[in-house]
Amino acid sequence: MNNPAKMVPVPSRAIIPERDLGVTPILEVSHLGINFGGLNAVEDFNIIVGRTEIAGLIGPNGAGKTTVFNLLTKVYQPTRGAILLDGKDTAGMSTMQINQAGIARTFQNIRLFQALSVEDNVKIGLHNQFKYSTLSGILRLPRYWDAERKAREQALELLSIFNMERMASYKAGSLPYGAQRRLEIVRALATRPSLLLLDEPAAGMNPSETEALMANIIKIRDMFQIAIMLIEHDMRLVMGICEGIAVLNYGKIIAKGTPEEIQANPAVIEAYLGQKKEA
Amino acid sequence: MKMTKPGQKRLISNAITYAIVIVAYVLIQILDGSGNLTSSLRGQLVPICAYIVMAVSLNLTVGVLGELSLGHAGFMSLGAFSGVIVSLGLRDTVSAGPLRLLAALLVGAVIAGLFGFIVGVPALRLRGDYLAIVTLAFGEIIKNVINTLYVGIGPDGLRISMSDQASLGLGESGTVIMRGPMGAVGVDKLASFGAGVILVLITLAIVLNLVHSRSGRAIMAVRDNRIAAESVGISITRYKLTAFIISAALAGAAGALYALNYSTVVARKFDFNTSILVLVFVVLGGIGNIRGSIIAAAVLTVLPELLRAFNDYRMLAYAVILILVMLTSNNDRLKQLRWRIRSYFQHSSRRQEAEHE
Amino acid sequence: MTFLSYLVSGLSLGSIYAIIALGYTMVYGIAKMLNFAHGDVIMIGGYMSFVATAHMGWPPLASVLLAMLVCTVLGVLIEQLAYKPLRTAPSLAVLITAIGVSYFLQNAALLIWSSNPKSFTSVVLLPSLKLFDGQLTISSVALVTILACVAIIIGLTFIISKTKIGKAMRAVSEDKEAAQLMGINVNQTISVTFAIGSALAAIAGVLLCSAYPILSPTTGAMPGIKAFTAAVFGGIGSIPGAFWGGLLLGLIEIFGKAYISTQLSDAIVFSILILVLLVRPTGLMGRKISEKV
Ligand SMILES: Nc1ncnc2c1ncn2[C@@H]1O[C@H](COP(=O)(O)OP(=O)(O)O)[C@@H](O)[C@H]1O
Ligand SMILES: [Mg+2]
Secondary structure, three states: OOOOOOOOHHHHHHHOHHHHHOOOOOOOEEEEEEEEEEEEEEEEEEEOOOOOOOOEEEOOOOOOOOHHHHHHOOOOOOOOOOOOOOOOOOOOOOOOHHHOEEEOOOOOOOOOOOOHHHEEEEEEEEOOOOOOHHHHHHOOOOOHHHHHHHHHHHHHHOOOOOOHHHHOOOEEEHOOOOHHHHHHHHHHOOOOEEEEEEEEOOOOOOHHHHHHHHHHHHHHHHHHOOOOEEEEHHHHHHHHHEEEEEEEOOOOEEEOOOOHHHHHHHHHHHHHHHHHHHO | OOHHHHHHHHHHHHHHHHHHHHHHHHHHHHHOOOOOOOHHHHHHHHHHHHHHHHHHHHHHHHHHHHOOOHHHHHHHHHHHHHHHHHHHOOOOOOOOHHHHHHHHHHHHHHHHHHHHHHHHHOOOOOOOHHHHHHHHHHHHHHHHHHHHEEEEEEEEEEEOOOOOOOHHHOOOEEEEEHHHOOOOOOOOOOOOOOEEEEEEEHHHHHHHHHHHHHHHHHHHHOOOOOOOOOOOOOOOHHHHHHHHHHHHHHHHHHHHHHHOOOOEOOOOHHHHHHHHHHHHHHHHHOOOOHHHHHHHHHHHHHHHHOOOOHHHHHHHHHHHHHHHHHHHOOOOHHHHHHHHHHHHHHHHHHHHHHOOO | HHHHHHHHHHHHHHHHHHHHHHHHHHHHHOOOOOOOOHHHHHHHHHHHHHHHHHHHOHHHHHHHHHHHHHHHHHHHHHHHHHHHHHOOOOOOHHHHHHHHHHHHHHHHHHHHHOOOOOOOOOOOOOOOOOEEOOEEEEOOOHHHHHHHHHHHHHHHHHHHHHHHHHHHHHHHHHHHHHHOOOOOOOOHHHHHHHHHHHHHHHHHHHHHHHHHOOEOOOHHHHHHHHHHHHHHHHOOOOHHHHHHHHHHHHHHHHHHHHOOOOOHHHHHHHHHHHHHHHHOOOOOOOOOOOOOO
């Protein structure tokens, strides 16, 4: 799959196989790896994601997909390899700095601020957008009123992507499962990322919810002109909206390509069939 | 944009909290004016205010930040003794009592806040139980060190010694402020109920405004989910420290208020038991519930005065209350379900992977 | 010579801390909670032995056995009544409950035995050892304490590495869910851990009161906190860690008292705790625990 220098029709929307994009890709990962107590959870992971690409990361359970996200966001520090975000090396950055540099994510096991309202969850995502000091907040200086008003407007606007404005005052922990997943996406978007990582966004959703989610993922990409990389087991979603797909098995990439290429790849079929037999 | 329901609810809830304090103040003034206040109760008014500030500020650490501090009395102690030193140090230059009180409260808050920073930097890197034990250790260190301090004011300023009074070398004209284990003596009783109520109101304003601001949300985000908070670009250390320092500074002010209500103050007063007592106020009033802290602190300080016969069993009752509140508030089926889901997410990734994938 | 006698006192105090620390560390390793009330179980052990010898005229050894029995039952009871319902509760709730239990024991003791300190008669009736022509006197209590500590460590290490219950304890401390799936009775294992820890607390209580013969309701509080410090020193969850941490802490405290300041000895001990945690948040022998995301 590694045939470089192939021309791409839409330069800003290249896919996972390494190609010359004409512009700096948003994400370039080379030889990324980590091991947990001797086990190589991810090994020699290489990937390039274009600026407005929707990329998929698939693979059987325990393949290391979530670990890749944790490495990209520095929740785990990589043992090896380099991650370039917008051409800049992210070595030594913390999770917080990674977010400020432009990567936002959701979590496979939803991590909302359960005790807070939906609106507050989004406002927390806007933490670095509308800033004012602790003292301005305590003293209720004009900056406080100004920033809070803007944050509220922005929060409601972001919630409207998923038609969730009317849930603004609900407690995040009280939302149904699907809505919690959507709120996590909104919260991540609030940080104004250039790359959005979604870890199993459709998990626990019914088919019609999934359908709507697919449309919304594309809508988000088009609205914000950002790259989205998603982990998903729902093949209809992956094949339906991803422009490039990488397949992970036992921590290693076994295939990269367009949905059509992936579907026809014998190694992929083998990996999934092997999984089925075990199950 | 129009204010929605939760915003209004919050506003009303905060207004009620302030109103309770003000109404209580007015009522007590009326009672006192008509001679219906016993002298023992009158003597409790300033300590009640101090304990309310202690409880509200500890609730900031326990309820809003979600970390257990067992050394809150240590910050109170720092505020108490630095407040006493300031008030006596200013005796010759500032004659107005309220001004000296104000200076004492401010310095008490600043010193305690400074120590909050010093303890917080290492302690807040630690998780839960370790943090609790470090704050406990800090409280003990403070008590220990203050117990060995001799402080006096000579003609050329402040003198400090850790061995004995004579080594201060104050001569005839100096004033001794602190005498080691005997504590501070000859303290001016500058504190008043009115000043105490003002401090309570300021504390409320600081804590409530903080909670409903950008920093407050960041603090609660850290409490609810550390990793998610980091993932949206929030600095864990910064906001943990912010909460911890504000909490410590308020405890310092409470200490200064408390100390300036008595003519002598000893470090033993601010020991582990005091930290626990304040924790009882917080737990009983509801973790995270500011108004509850106020009521619990006031009631539990007055109650033993009213029920003297009950005194022997008071501490035992506090212990039972702590246990029962924890057991019941975590035993409610719904709550338990919620917590179970949460600890699933936090602790057992294997099981949850099997479930969701 | 004085140095040697300080060394012996340090080792003896350190042995007491180590025995207490073992209780903390085992419970922490297996139930993942800080049993704040552990120090007060020590105090109850002391009172039991005191009541048996002073009021009922029992021989010392029998009083120790009574103390162990009562403390074991007490430890298991506390676990069943107060901690077990909170297995899935957040650690803040568990810790506050444990503080409540600690407070309860102290104040119950206060009501039963009053705050007047009792003078405790040592359970070790052997004469003290005189060395170097009488220049160095080693009290029999100190010797017995050190020997008891070594014996306990050897015994515990044996139990944990060789017996069935020991294997269950290791499995539960590694991964509660996995242990359950392997057919280990997790609740029973936790109860046994509390039982062993509390029995050790009783021994520590008797030895503590024999060496420092004043018994009051708060007798266990400070040694309890220091022993927890020792456990943290060594790396909580680690049995050798509790042993070395305890010894180290005893030595630091005694030498600090002797050569730096009597009044500041507690401050020194706690400052070192804070320093250790600063440099090694997991203690000297602790393992790093990483959270799976
Ligand atoms: N913090 C960790 N410590 C040890 N092993 C881990 C950790 N995180 C993930 N793993 C292991 O790495 C492998 C890949 O996990 P993961 O990335 O979650 O897989 P998935 O592809 O299902 O998202 C699994 O075997 C998992 O148990
Ligand atoms: Mg995964």
